[in-house]
Amino acid sequence: xxxxxxxxxxxxxxxxxxxxxxxxxxxxxxxxxxxxxxxxxxxxxxxxxxxxxxxxxxxxxxxxxxxxxxxxxxxxxxxxxxxxxxxxxxxxxxxxxxxxxxxxxxxxxxxx
Amino acid sequence: xxxxxxxxxxxxxxxxxxxxxxxxxxxxxxxxxxxxxxxxxxxxxxxxxxxxxxxxxxxxxxxxxxxxxxxxxxxxxxxxxxxxxxxxxxxxxxxxxxxxxxxxxxxxxxxx
Numbered sequence: 001x002x003x004x005x006x007x008x009x010x011x012x013x014x015x016x017x018x019x020x021x022x023x024x025x026x027x028x029x030x031x032x033x034x035x036x037x038x039x040x041x042x043x044x045x046x047x048x049x050x051x052x053x054x055x056x057x058x059x060x061x062x063x064x065x066x067x068x069x070x071x072x073x074x075x076x077x078x079x080x081x082x083x084x085x086x087x088x089x090x091x092x093x094x095x096x097x098x099x100x101x102x103x104x105x106x107x108x109x110x111x112x
Numbered sequence: 113x114x115x116x117x118x119x120x121x122x123x124x125x126x127x128x129x130x131x132x133x134x135x136x137x138x139x140x141x142x143x144x145x146x147x148x149x150x151x152x153x154x155x156x157x158x159x160x161x162x163x164x165x166x167x168x169x170x171x172x173x174x175x176x177x178x179x180x181x182x183x184x185x186x187x188x189x190x191x192x193x194x195x196x197x198x199x200x201x202x203x204x205x206x207x208x209x210x211x212x213x214x215x216x217x218x219x220x221x222x223x224x
Contacts, residue, residue, distance in 0.1 A: 036213075043116070043202050043215030044155070093210045099145060099170060100213060102155040 004088045009107040012082075018075040020106050022088030025069040031092045033064060034100070035073045039084040044102070047073065047086075078110045114139045118203050118216035125193055126224050133188045133219050135203030141214070143206045144186040145170070146178065148199040149218075155202070161186055162209070193223040 005023040012018040024033065034049040048055055048062045050071075055062045061074040075082050087105040116137045125131055137144065145160040147170075157170030161180040175197055177189040186205075190197060203216040 032210075041149075041200060041218060041220075043204070043217050044213070045215070046212040049212070091210055093208075099157040099160065099209070104154060 004090055004103060006086070006088050006103065006106045008104065009109070011109050011111055012075075012078045014080060014110050014112050015077055018078040018082065018108055018110070020073040020075075020086050020088075020108060021070065022073070023070045024088070024090045027068050027090050028092070031090045033062065033071050034089040034091060035060070035062065036087045036089065036100075036102070037082075037084040038087070038105075039081075044087065078108075080110050080112060082108065083110045084108060114214065116203055116205055116214050116216040118201070118219045120219060121217065122220050124222045124224065127194055128192050131190050131193060131221075133190075133201055133203075133221070135186045135188065135216060136184050137186075137203075137205040137214065138184065139205060139207075139214065140183065141205035141207055142183070143209050143211070144180065145204045145209075145213075146176070146186070146188050147202045147204065148172065149202065150199050158188065158201075160209070190221075193221075195223050197221065198223050 032049050032051050035047040036044045038044045047059050050062045064071045085105040085107050087102050119134045142163045146158040147155045149155050156172045158176050159178040161167045167178050201219045204213045206213045
């Protein structure tokens with residue numbers, strides 16, 4: 001699975017959009033981009049995933065560049081409860097036993 | 113409610129005293145996995161199971177055992193715990209290894 005690079009930390013004002021970048025320049029054609037987050041020491045929570053088209057769900061939007069070498073997770077109206085570590089993971093379906101590899105992620109602090 | 117349940121949530125034990133951390137999911141998932149999380153090391157996979165009676169080692173299996181006798185349960189067994197197994201443990205499940213992973217709330221284990 002391709003490696004990802006994320007900034008270690010970011011701040012966002014409450015009510016504003018939080019844009020979390022992820023670089024995955026070595027991504028291959030069949031690899032998806034997944035985002036998870038972990039609030040404090042709770043279990044990680046799935047947010048969204050995509051292949052090449054932009055995706056949106058009730059939690060967030062995922063924007064993947066046309067060359068697929070980077071992506072951005074957007075939380076449209078960040079709240080204090082969105083303060084968490086956000087993990088960007090690249091993985092191919094049917095890669096069998098290879099577990100999801102959680103890197104260091106981005107620590108997002110939402111500030112009142 | 114779809115969930116992954118771990119017990120106990122907190123445990124303090126002594127070196128050498130066998131313990132079991134239970135994990136149960138109610139989503140009929142085939143794939144289940146155990147992770148441990150340590151400061152600076154992120155989430156590391158201990159063991160996983162692709163289906164009933166099928167288990168395999170992850171990245172850090174030493175000192176642990178698992179079993180998968182039923183689809184819903186995947187207990188983690190520490191036959192002779194040692195202080196270096198002090199950690200935060202997460203169980204996770206999904207329909208497929210590459211699918212959306214559902215995590216339990218975590219079990220914080222301290223071995224004295």
